[in-house]
Amino acid sequence: xxxxxxxxxxxxxxxxxxxxxxxxxxxxxxxxxxxxxxxxxxxxxxxxxxxxxxxxxxxxxxxxxxxxxxxxxxxxxxxxxxxxxxxxxxxxxxxxxxxxxxxxxxxxxxxxxxxxxxxxxxxxxxxxxxxxxxxxxxxxxxxxxxxxxxxxxxxxxxxxxxxxxxxxxxxxxxxxxxxxxxxxxxxxxxxxxxxxxxxxxxxxxxxxxxxxxxxxxxxxxxxxxxxxxxxxxxxxxxxxxxxxxxxxxxxxxxxxxxxxxxxxxxxxxxxxxxxxxxxxxxxxxxxxxxxxxxxxxxxxxxxxxxxxxxxxxxxxxxxxxxxxxxxxxxxxxxxxxxxxxxxxxxxxxxxxxxxxxxxxxxxxxxxxxxxxxxxxxxxxxxxxxxxxxxxxxxxxxxxxxxxxxxxxxxxxxxxxxxxxxxxxxxxx
Amino acid sequence: xxxxxxxxxxxxxxxxxxxxxxxxxxxxxxxxxxxxxxxxxxxxxxxxxxxxxxxxxxxxxxxxxxxxxxxxxxxxxxxxxxxxxxxxxxxxxxxxxxxxxxxxxxxxxxxxxxxxxxxxxxxxxxxxxxxxxxxxxxxxxxxxxxxxxxxxxxxxxxxxxxxxxxxxxxxxxxxxxxxxxxxxxxxxxxxxxxxxxxxxxxxxxxxxxxxxxxxxxxxxxxxxxxxxxxxxxxxxxxxxxxxxxxxxxxxxxxxxxxxxxxxxxxxxxxxxxxxxxxxxxxxxxxxxxxxxxxxxxxxxxxxxxxxxxxxxxxxxxxxxxxxxxxxxxxxxxxxxxxxxxxxxxxxxxxxxxxxxxxxxxxxxxxxxxxxxxxxxxxxxxxxxxxxxxxxxxxxxxxxxxxxxxxxxxxxxxx
Amino acid sequence: xxxxxxxxxxxxxxxxxxxxxxxxxxxxxxxxxxxxxxxxxxxxxxxxxxxxxxxxxxxxxxxxxxxxxxxxxxxxxxxxxxxxxxxxxxxxxxxxxxxxxxxxxxxx
Numbered sequence: 001x002x003x004x005x006x007x008x009x010x011x012x013x014x015x016x017x018x019x020x021x022x023x024x025x026x027x028x029x030x031x032x033x034x035x036x037x038x039x040x041x042x043x044x045x046x047x048x049x050x051x052x053x054x055x056x057x058x059x060x061x062x063x064x065x066x067x068x069x070x071x072x073x074x075x076x077x078x079x080x081x082x083x084x085x086x087x088x089x090x091x092x093x094x095x096x097x098x099x100x101x102x103x104x105x106x107x108x109x110x111x112x113x114x115x116x117x118x119x120x121x122x123x124x125x126x127x128x129x130x131x132x133x134x135x136x137x138x139x140x141x142x143x144x145x146x147x148x149x150x151x152x153x154x155x156x157x158x159x160x161x162x163x164x165x166x167x168x169x170x171x172x173x174x175x176x177x178x179x180x181x182x183x184x185x186x187x188x189x190x191x192x193x194x195x196x197x198x199x200x201x202x203x204x205x206x207x208x209x210x211x212x213x214x215x216x217x218x219x220x221x222x223x224x225x226x227x228x229x230x231x232x233x234x235x236x237x238x239x240x241x242x243x244x245x246x247x248x249x250x251x252x253x254x255x256x257x258x259x260x261x262x263x264x265x266x267x268x269x270x271x272x273x274x275x276x277x278x279x280x281x282x283x284x285x286x287x288x289x290x291x292x293x294x295x296x297x298x299x300x301x302x303x304x305x306x307x308x309x310x311x312x313x314x315x316x317x318x319x320x321x322x323x324x325x326x327x328x329x330x331x332x333x334x335x336x337x338x339x340x341x342x343x344x345x346x347x348x349x350x351x352x353x354x355x356x357x358x359x360x361x362x363x364x365x366x367x368x369x370x371x372x373x374x375x376x377x378x379x380x381x382x383x384x385x386x387x388x389x390x391x392x393x394x395x396x397x398x399x400x401x402x403x404x405x406x407x408x409x410x411x412x413x414x415x416x417x418x419x420x421x422x423x424x425x426x427x428x
Numbered sequence: 429x430x431x432x433x434x435x436x437x438x439x440x441x442x443x444x445x446x447x448x449x450x451x452x453x454x455x456x457x458x459x460x461x462x463x464x465x466x467x468x469x470x471x472x473x474x475x476x477x478x479x480x481x482x483x484x485x486x487x488x489x490x491x492x493x494x495x496x497x498x499x500x501x502x503x504x505x506x507x508x509x510x511x512x513x514x515x516x517x518x519x520x521x522x523x524x525x526x527x528x529x530x531x532x533x534x535x536x537x538x539x540x541x542x543x544x545x546x547x548x549x550x551x552x553x554x555x556x557x558x559x560x561x562x563x564x565x566x567x568x569x570x571x572x573x574x575x576x577x578x579x580x581x582x583x584x585x586x587x588x589x590x591x592x593x594x595x596x597x598x599x600x601x602x603x604x605x606x607x608x609x610x611x612x613x614x615x616x617x618x619x620x621x622x623x624x625x626x627x628x629x630x631x632x633x634x635x636x637x638x639x640x641x642x643x644x645x646x647x648x649x650x651x652x653x654x655x656x657x658x659x660x661x662x663x664x665x666x667x668x669x670x671x672x673x674x675x676x677x678x679x680x681x682x683x684x685x686x687x688x689x690x691x692x693x694x695x696x697x698x699x700x701x702x703x704x705x706x707x708x709x710x711x712x713x714x715x716x717x718x719x720x721x722x723x724x725x726x727x728x729x730x731x732x733x734x735x736x737x738x739x740x741x742x743x744x745x746x747x748x749x750x751x752x753x754x755x756x757x758x759x760x761x762x763x764x765x766x767x768x769x770x771x772x773x774x775x776x777x778x779x780x781x782x783x784x785x786x787x788x789x790x791x792x793x794x795x796x797x798x799x800x801x802x803x804x805x806x807x808x809x810x811x812x813x814x815x816x817x818x819x820x821x822x823x824x825x826x827x828x829x830x831x832x833x834x835x836x837x838x839x840x841x842x
Numbered sequence: 843x844x845x846x847x848x849x850x851x852x853x854x855x856x857x858x859x860x861x862x863x864x865x866x867x868x869x870x871x872x873x874x875x876x877x878x879x880x881x882x883x884x885x886x887x888x889x890x891x892x893x894x895x896x897x898x899x900x901x902x903x904x905x906x907x908x909x910x911x912x913x914x915x916x917x918x919x920x921x922x923x924x925x926x927x928x929x930x931x932x933x934x935x936x937x938x939x940x941x942x943x944x945x946x947x948x949x950x
Contacts, residue, residue: 004857062857063847063941090843090868097859119723121716136872147728147793149869173872197727201858211851215940222943253874260844262943268874278892280875287874455918494918526916580915608916632883634915670921730860731869738899745914747899753920756860 001026001101003205003410004058009042010100010122012115013049014189015107019122024101030412034058034101036084036359036382037422039073042104043082049106050075052185054087054095054154054194057385058406061096061202061259063214065221065397066390068259070095071382072154076180077165078355085169085361086177086388087154088258088291089266091196094152098198109190116146119198127192134158134318135170136285142195155193156183157320159345163187166325166348168316174266175292175317177363177388179356183320205411213405220396222262231255232267235293235389239365244297248306251275253287261387262394266291269310288314293365294354298327299341308338319345328352359426364388379423441470441832442687445487448821449475451499451527451742454750457757458668459491460824462676464761468683469831473821476503484515489683492528493668494607498571499742500531501539509542516545517656521686523679526609529662533610537574545655546662548615551647553578564635571743580608581640582633586665587626588649594621597674603628604649604675609664612648621661622650659686705772712769714778719762721785726755728792737799739809746813751792754816758823764831771833774826784819788812843868845878845938845947852929852937863926864938878946883925 001007001024009022032038035057042053053073060067070092076083087095095103099120109124112131116123130138135157143151152172159167160183167183170176186192204210226234231252236244248267253275255264266289269275273286288310290296295316299309316323329350330341356362357371360378369377369392381391384402391397399419406414444463446456463471474483474490484490490512492500504512516522524531532545554562554576571578586606588596596602602622611624624644627633633640649664661682667675706714732748739746765773791812798805849862863881870876880887881899888895928949929936939947 061847063844063851065943093843118727119719121720121723123720146724147789147796148731149871150731151727198723199726199730199858199860201854201856201860203856207851207855218941218943222945256874257944260847260941260943264944270874279890280870281873283873285872289871289874453918454920494916526918583915605919607918666918745917747920749920749922753922756922 001029001410003203004062005029005101005202006096006099006120006200008100008120009102009104010117011046011104011106012122012124013107014105014109014113014124014191017109017124019124021120021122026412029058029410030414031418031422032425033383033406033414033419033422035060035069035385036071036073036379036426038102039071039084040082040426042102043073046104046106050185052105052182052189052191054103054105056092056096056101057381057383059402059409060385061093062204062409063211063260064384064386064402064405064409065214065218066258066261066387066394067385068092068261068387069381069385072169072178072182074180074182074185076182077184078181078352081359083180083356083359083361084382085180085182086363086382087171088177088387089152089171089174089256090150090259091152091154091171091176092385093259094150094196094198096202097200098196099200103194105189105191105194108188112190112192114142114192115194116142117194117196117198118146119200127190130192131161132158135320136173136318138193139172142193146195146197148197151195151197153193153195155320156186156191157318159183159319159321159348160187161192162346164321164348166322168320168322170317170320171291173317174289175295175313175323177292177361179322179324179361179363181322204409206408210405210408213401213408217397217401217405218262221390221394224394224396226263226393230264232265232290232293232296235265235365236297238367241297241300244300247300248296248310251287251306251310253277256289258387261390263390265387265389269306271307271311271314288317292323292363294363295323295327298324298331302327302331302336302341304336304338312338312341315342316345321345321348324354325350325352328354360388364392367392375427376423379426380419383419383422383426441468441835442488442683443470443472443486444468444489444491444683445472445474445484447475447479447490447492447500447528448473448817449477449479449500450503451496451501452493452817453495453527453744454753455494455526455666455668456491457753457820458666458670459493460757461670462668462679464828465670466676466680468680469828469835471824471828473825475821476505476508479504479508479511482511484511484520487515487520488687489521489523490515491668492522492524492531494526494528494609494666496742496744497527497530498537498539500527501543504542505539506542512543513545513655516658516660519657521658521683522660523663523682524660525663525666525668526607529610529664532660532662533612545660546615546651546653547617548648548651549613550578551611551613551643552580561639564639580606581635581643582627582631583607584632585628585630586624586644586649587628588622588665589625590622591620596622596678599674601625602672602674602678604665604667604672605669606649606665609649609666610662611644611664612651612662614648618648618651618653618662620648620651623647624649624664704775706775706778707772708769711773711778712766714773714775714782715762715766717782718778718785719759721782721789722755722759722762725785725789725792726752726759728789728796729755732792732796732799739806741806741810741813746809751812751816754813754820755788758820761823761827765827768830768834771830771837773830777822777826781819781822784815784822788815788819791815844941844943848937848941852932853924861923863923881923881925 011020039053039055070087072085098117112127114127135155138155139153168178251269253268253270256266257264270287273281381388565579653660729751795805846862850858853861865879878889
């Protein structure tokens with residue numbers, strides 16, 4: 001696969017420590033396009049070995065607007081079905097630039113390990129120094145060990161190590177969109193984390209045409225419905241939770257975008273520092289980056305103050321546990337105090353009402369769309385590698401435009417019929 | 429590939445040495461890049477120790493690029509100077525750019541006075557200035573030279589006029605990049621090849637344009653001298669800069685022209701000892717090990733690009749970004765080697781490269797940590813750059829060896 | 843970071859970050875502190891949340907930030923991250939400006 005790709009798939013067997021590099025077959029891309037289309041195909045190929053598949057969209061890591069998305073595809077311990085969880089911020093980009101478009105992780109390691117994937121090289125390393133550490137300490141340790149603070153890390157905390165159903169794979173220090181309990185799968189495989197970094201170059205078939213189209217799409221997207229808004233609090237407002245602004249605003253430091261995404265869907269709150277501070281804080285850990293709307297809303301519903309809610313979100317991320325599950329099960333059990341809720345992390349059990357029904361993580365709100373339309377839009381986002389929330393905010397990134405962009409980038413002649421087929425294949 | 433008219437060199441490449449020893453900066457990597465592009469694959473890398481151990485004997489050409497002239501002279505010493513003289517007088521071709529051009533020029537300075545191959549004066553030295561001009565030029569003083577100083581009036585592009593019938597890429601006028609090289613005054617000891625004619629929009633003036641003109645224009649930028657059976661070609665501008673193809677072509681044609689039409693059969697690079705060679709899957713594995721360590725190093729080094737510190741090593745400043753330059757030059761050629769797995773590669777050299785790469789990664793990490801703690805990492809940086817040079821020259825040694833073997837295999841197949 | 847990608851495209855005709863002359867320093871993630879660094883011919887311009895800083899390239903560590911009127915005139919260019927040329931060969935001007943998704947970059 002010549003364009004928009006590193007042309008490599010890593011097949012990693014944790015049981016035997018064997019790592020095989022496979023070429024990304026152009027025929028596979030022609031038939032499945034990319035992202036969830038291919039991760040699904042790879043999952044099915046290795047399904048007897050209970051794989052976790054990391055993947056990137058066809059457009060991930062390019063100048064296409066909101067081309068930030070990577071994904072995890074695996075069988076959810078919560079639902080028993082195959083699901084896709086988003087990897088946003090800079091994780092999707094770094095996966096592609098680490099030298100592999102896709103990584104299949106199969107088998108179970110006999111002892112704790114981590115994966116170091118860099119510049120087209122995949123290494124399995126002993127994780128004895130980091131097993132038992134929380135997510136933050138694990139990320140710090142790996143970045144220190146490898147000597148680079150830009151390494152992207154998918155890590156589990158104690159929740160994953162103890163194989164909790166609600167264990168989440170976190171991104172660096174932050175909650176991810178993993179609502180499927182994939183952290184448990186990591187724990188079962190004794191896989192502590194995956195660290196990624198690389199400096200690949202992606203070739204483009206019609207470079208000037210592709211870049212011109214990206215510019216036009218970006219311009220259209222910037223003028224869309226969310227043009228003057230920013231931050232995580234606007235998302236619940238859009239789904240009817242008006243009072244969240246007043247509740248969270250006193251803590252807001254800044255809003256952050258994922259890679260190349262015009263709308264900043266993440267908000268950093270300062271809990272132990274003046275939020276108005278512009279200079280670098282002297283505190284080591286002054287706050288938290290909120291990346292999960294429903295986690296925030298969940299704790300708000302318990303009647304917690306914004307500060308307590310965000311502090312709990314931070315604890316959830318350190319522990320590597322899904323905040324939505326903690327909030328929901330906490331509410332069921334009548335827990336209202338932060339200490340009680342925190343104590344519930346260990347041994348958290350119960351049945352969630354708000355589990356996603358489809359294949360795509362319910363981390364992304366529906367914004368009032370009917371379920372089938374939401375599913376389709378998520379499928380398109382996951383195939384092309386577009387931020388799932390932004391894909392819903394921006395109808396300007398239409399399927400036709402994305403197909404056109406994919407053709408300019410790869411020269412492979414995708415059509416809407418092919419896209420329909422891929423969506424149908426993923427959804428069955 | 430560059431359209432050099434005579435392409436015999438592809439099958440019968442002349443043995444070319446590139447100096448990588450004390451005082452050599454990173455511009456020798458430019459020679460590697462352009463010569464590789466032009467199909468010259470019989471490249472060898474020599475430092476002062478190799479020169480002193482008769483390392484010049486098998487070579488036809490020695491290329492000396494930019495860096496710290498005093499350090500080069502000191503490293504070679506009187507004995508090295510003698511070896512160099514014998515090499516040229518015996519028929520060898522010496523090509524010096526920038527520091528490599530200053531080296532053989534007449535000088536009374538310590539270490540440089542052991543060379544004095546060419547009796548020519550330079551215009552960019554303070555003794556040629558009036559008191560008033562000297563005061564103006566002090567701010568662009570580059571190197572102390574006894575009671576005087578060498579200065580530079582411009583950087584980046586200059587326009588050269590080819591003289592005495594020479595042309596570069598079919599042109600009488602070319603643009604070349606200047607970074608501190610000499611501006612030579614007419615002398616009976618040299619044959620001028622190109623003179624400084626003017627400036628371009630990209631020329632960066634370090635003094636007023638009038639003063640720059642006075643120093644450079646009309647003076648000699650490129651010259652040739654005969655010594656015994658051999659020749660020296662000295663270049664003020666860097667004709668080996670990869671972004672100046674006409675200049676690169678000129679260099680290539682000079683190298684070929686000076687071979688006097690003699691073919692040079694590719695020498696067998698390996699002894700009969702096949703245990704020294706590795707190929708196939710074993711080679712793939714070792715290359716992967718090297719790739720792993722290089723990747724670790726370049727990832728660590730990449731985070732230093734936003735540091736605005738530099739280290740004074742000898743008389744030259746080294747920036748963190750230079751670390752990435754060395755590593756990425758090797759990295760880019762590694763891919764070529766991955767497609768030559770059927771050929772044998774020197775196993776010991778490859779293993780040595782892997783070991784040096786590990787050391788480099790470790791040192792980069794320590795330097796980063798020192799810098800983060802506002803410490804002084806100059807000593808460690810000095811060791812690091814030495815290792816980077818060793819890694820690069822070792823890597824390119826077996827890289828070009830593999831390329832030569834490929835040509836030999838292909839020509840035997842024909 | 844789209845600015846880095848756009849600049850990398852301008853240099854390499856493909857998507858890469860290695861040769862961009864504009865960089866976002868994202869290393870202080872837990873503190874929510876980052877800066878945009880632009881490499882110019884002689885200076886590094888650092889745009890921090892609290893203000894602008896301009897440093898001479900090659901300023902020695904302890905003297906970083908001090909007035910350094912003398913760089914090394916004979917220093918060879920590194921050809922890795924080349925200084926910003928404002929995309930002078932492009933009609934529409936700097937690509938980083940055009941592609942910043944949050945309009946953080948402007949030009950006077």
